[in-house]
Amino acid sequence: MLKIRGLKKKFKNFQVLDGLDMDIEEGALYGFVGPNGAGKTTAIRVITGLLRPDGGTVEIGGRDAFAYREQVKQEFGYVPDEFGMYDNLKVREYMEFFASCYGLDGLVARNRCMELLEQMKLLDKEDDYVDSLSRGIKQRLCLARAMIHDPRFLVLDEPTSGMDPRVRMEFTEILREMCAEGKTILISSHILSELSRMCTDIGIIDAGKIVLSGSMSEILRKVNDSNPLRIRLCGEREAAVDVLKEDRRVQTITIRDGDIVVNFHGDQTAEAELLARLIACGARINGFFREQGDLESVFMQLTNHEFQKVVFHSEE
Amino acid sequence: MRSNPVYRRERAVRARSLRIPLIVFVFNGLLAAVALLGMYSAVEHVKASSFIQYSNFLQLYVFVVTLEFLMLIFIMPALTSGSISGERERRTLELLFTTRMPPSKIVTGKLCSAFGQLFLLIVSSFPVVVLTFVYGSMSVQDIGLLFLCYVTAALLTGGIGILFSCLMRRSTLANVCTYGVLLLLMAGTYMLNVFLYGISRTKADSMLPVAGQLRPAADSGAAVYLLLLNPGTTFIEILGSQAVGSVDGMLISSFLGNRPLNVVTGNWILVSLGVQLLLAVCLIWGAILLLKRRE
Ligand SMILES: Nc1ncnc2c1ncn2[C@@H]1O[C@H](COP(=O)(O)OP(=O)(O)O)[C@@H](O)[C@H]1O
Ligand SMILES: [Mg+2]
Numbered sequence: 001m002l003k004i005r006g007l008k009k010k011f012k013n014f015q016v017l018d019g020l021d022m023d024i025e026e027g028a029l030y031g032f033v034g035p036n037g038a039g040k041t042t043a044i045r046v047i048t049g050l051l052r053p054d055g056g057t058v059e060i061g062g063r064d065a066f067a068y069r070e071q072v073k074q075e076f077g078y079v080p081d082e083f084g085m086y087d088n089l090k091v092r093e094y095m096e097f098f099a100s101c102y103g104l105d106g107l108v109a110r111n112r113c114m115e116l117l118e119q120m121k122l123l124d125k126e127d128d129y130v131d132s133l134s135r136g137i138k139q140r141l142c143l144a145r146a147m148i149h150d151p152r153f154l155v156l157d158e159p160t161s162g163m164d165p166r167v168r169m170e171f172t173e174i175l176r177e178m179c180a181e182g183k184t185i186l187i188s189s190h191i192l193s194e195l196s197r198m199c200t201d202i203g204i205i206d207a208g209k210i211v212l213s214g215s216m217s218e219i220l221r222k223v224n225d226s227n228p229l230r231i232r233l234c235g236e237r238e239a240a241v242d243v244l245k246e247d248r249r250v251q252t253i254t255i256r257d258g259d260i261v262v263n264f265h266g267d268q269t270a271e272a273e274l275l276a277r278l279i280a281c282g283a284r285i286n287g288f289f290r291e292q293g294d295l296e297s298v299f300m301q302l303t304n305h306e307f308q309k310v311v312f313h314s315e316e
Numbered sequence: 317m318r319s320n321p322v323y324r325r326e327r328a329v330r331a332r333s334l335r336i337p338l339i340v341f342v343f344n345g346l347l348a349a350v351a352l353l354g355m356y357s358a359v360e361h362v363k364a365s366s367f368i369q370y371s372n373f374l375q376l377y378v379f380v381v382t383l384e385f386l387m388l389i390f391i392m393p394a395l396t397s398g399s400i401s402g403e404r405e406r407r408t409l410e411l412l413f414t415t416r417m418p419p420s421k422i423v424t425g426k427l428c429s430a431f432g433q434l435f436l437l438i439v440s441s442f443p444v445v446v447l448t449f450v451y452g453s454m455s456v457q458d459i460g461l462l463f464l465c466y467v468t469a470a471l472l473t474g475g476i477g478i479l480f481s482c483l484m485r486r487s488t489l490a491n492v493c494t495y496g497v498l499l500l501l502m503a504g505t506y507m508l509n510v511f512l513y514g515i516s517r518t519k520a521d522s523m524l525p526v527a528g529q530l531r532p533a534a535d536s537g538a539a540v541y542l543l544l545l546n547p548g549t550t551f552i553e554i555l556g557s558q559a560v561g562s563v564d565g566m567l568i569s570s571f572l573g574n575r576p577l578n579v580v581t582g583n584w585i586l587v588s589l590g591v592q593l594l595l596a597v598c599l600i601w602g603a604i605l606l607l608k609r610r611e
Contacts, residue, residue: 048414070416078414084407088329100321101415145411 001026001184007056016042018208029179031195032188034205040188044157048078077146081157083138085130094130102149116144136167156187172198192299211302231260232287240283322425340440347444377448392470395430396477397494398487419607468592469547475599482606505542509571512536535573550588
C-alpha cells in the first residue's frame with residue numbers, strides 16, 4: 001500500500017528525515033514508533049503531500065504520491081496530530097462539509113455521514129457542536145471524517161495521545177475492526193507498548209531513519225535474542241567476569257542486584273557452551289537465564305544512544 | 317456559489333453568530349439617526365426661513381454614501397484577512413489540502429462569504445439611503461456607477477486581505493498588514509500628491525511673473541497617476557461627477573494644475589475602476605497561487 005524510499009527532509013540545518021525507507025503491506029496495521037522529535041509527524045506530512053521532501057519517493061497504492069496527487073488523495077484519509085475543528089459547527093455539518101470537499105453532495109453525502117457516525121458510535125452526538133466535544137469523541141469524529149471518501153489507507157498521527165486508558169482501548173478496538181474490514185492503517189505513537197498490542201507490523205524510527213522494522217512476530221523473535229543473559233553466582237565473580245570479557249559474543253557486562261547481566265549474541269547452544277566454560281573456570285553458578293525483556297527495552301536501546309556505549313558499569 | 321463547500325459552511329456558521337446582526341443593527345441605527353436628524357434640521361431650516369437649501373439634502377446624501385463606502389473599506393479587510401490564516405491556526409487548512417477541493421475554491425468561497433456579509437449590510441441600509449432621496453433623486457447611471465465603485469473597492473480590499481491571509485501564518489499579523497497596505501493605498505497616495513503639490517506651489521509662487529506669459533499652475537507631477545490605485549479617489553470623483561459640490565477640493569483636477577487632460581485623466585473614473593479591478597484580480601489570483609504552492 002505504501003512504499004517509501006530514501007526520504008530526506010531538512011529544516012534549516014537540521015536533517016529531520018535522513019533516508020527513510022518504509023513498506024506497508026495491504027491490510028496491515030502498521031505501528032510507526034519513535035521518540036519525540038524523531039520525525040514521525042514530518043514523515044506523515046510528506047506521505048499526505050502536505051510537505052515536499054528534499055529527496056526520495058513515496059508510492060501510495062502503487063502510484064507516485066507527487067505525480068498523481070489528485071488520484072492519491074482519493075486513496076488515503078488523514079488524522080493529524082491536532083484535531084482541526086471549527087467553531088459553531090455541528091457534528092453532522094462538519095461531516096457533510098468534508099463530504100462536499102470530496103465532491104459528495106445531497107443524499108449520498110448524508111447517508112455516508114450517517115453510516116460513519118453510526119460506525120463510530122457518534123449518532124447521539126449528531127447535533128452537538130464539534131468544539132464542545134471531549135477529546136476522545138473528537139478523535140472518533142476525526143477518524144470518521146478521514147473515512148468520508150472511503151479510502152483504503154488511513155494515516156493517523158499520534159491519535160491516542162492525551163486520552164485516558166479506557167477511551168484508548170475503545171479507539172484501539174475501532175482500529176482493529178477497520179483493519180479487519182480490509183483497511184490499511186498507519187498509526188504513529190511515541191509509546192511502543194500502546195502499539196505492540198494491536199499492530200501487525202512495527203517500524204521504529206529514530207533520528208529520521210527506520211532502525212528496526214518488520215512484522216510483530218518477527219520483531220518479538222529478534223527481541224528475545226537480544227535480551228540480556230542474567231547470571232547468578234554464589235561467592236566470587238571475578239573469574240566469571242574474566243571469562244565473559246574474553247568472549248567475543250559478549251557486548252556489555254553489567255552488575256545488577258548482585259547478578260551479572262550480559263548482552264550476549266548467540267542461540268541456545270552458544271548459551272550452553274558459555275555456561276560450560278563458566279563452570280569450568282570455577283564459578284559457582286546457581287542461576288543462568290535469558291531475561292524476559294520486552295519490546296520496550298529494545299526500543300530504549302535502539303533510540304537511546306547513550307545506552308549502547310555502556311561497556312562496564314557497576315550499580316553497586 | 318452554492319456548490320462551494322467553504323461558502324456553504326461559512327454561511328451556516330454565520331447564521332448562528334450574533335456578530336452580523338449586531339453590526340447590522342449598530343451600523344444602520346447610526347446611519348438612520350444621522351440621516352433622520354439631518355433631514356429634520358434641513359426641513360426645520362426650510363420652515364423657518366421659507367428658503368429651500370437643496371445643498372443640505374445633497375450633503376446628507378454625500379454623508380450617507382461616504383459612510384457606506386468607509387464601512388465597506390474597513391469591514392472587508394476584517395472579513396478576509398483572517399479567513400485563510402484562521403483556517404491555518406485552527407489546523408483545518410491542512411485537512412482541506414488533503415481533500416480534493418482545489419485551493420481556488422477555498423479562496424473564492426472565503427471571498428464570496430465576505431461579500432455576502434457585506435451585501436447584507438449594504439442592502440439592509442438601503443431604506444436609509446433612499447431616505448436621502450426624498451427631496452431629490454438619482455439617475456440609474458449614477459446609482460450603477462456608485463455600485464460598481466463599491467464592488468471594485470470591496471474586491472480590492474478583499475483581495476489585499478485574502479492575499480495577506482495566505483501569506484501570513486497569524487491572523488493578527490495578516491490583519492495589521494492588510495490595514496497597513498490599505499492606509500498606504502488610500503491615505504498614502506493622497507498625501508504624497510498633497511505633498512508634491514505643496515512643493516510645486518512654493519516653486520511656482522517664487523517664480524517671477526514674465527510679461528505676456530501665464531504663470532505655471534502648481535501640480536503634483538506624475539504622482540497623480542498613483543491615485544488610480546486609490547478607491548477613495550475614484551469614489552470622490554464619482555461624487556464630484558454628480559455635482560454635489562462639497563468634494564471639489566479633493567478632486568484630482570486640483571492636482572493636475574493646468575496640464576491638458578489626456579485619455580487617462582479625461583476618463584478618470586472608468587480608467588481607475590479598470591485599474592483597480594485588474595489589481596484586485598491579480599491579488600486574488602496571487603492568493604490562489606500561494607495556496608497552490610503551499611499545498
Ligand atoms: N516546520 C519546521 N521547521 C523547523 N523544524 C521543524 C519543523 N517541523 C518539525 N521540525 C523539527 O523536526 C523534528 C522532528 O519533528 P516531528 O516530525 O514533529 O517529530 P515527531 O512527530 O516524531 O515528534 C523536531 O526536532 C522539530 O523541531
Ligand atoms: Mg509528532
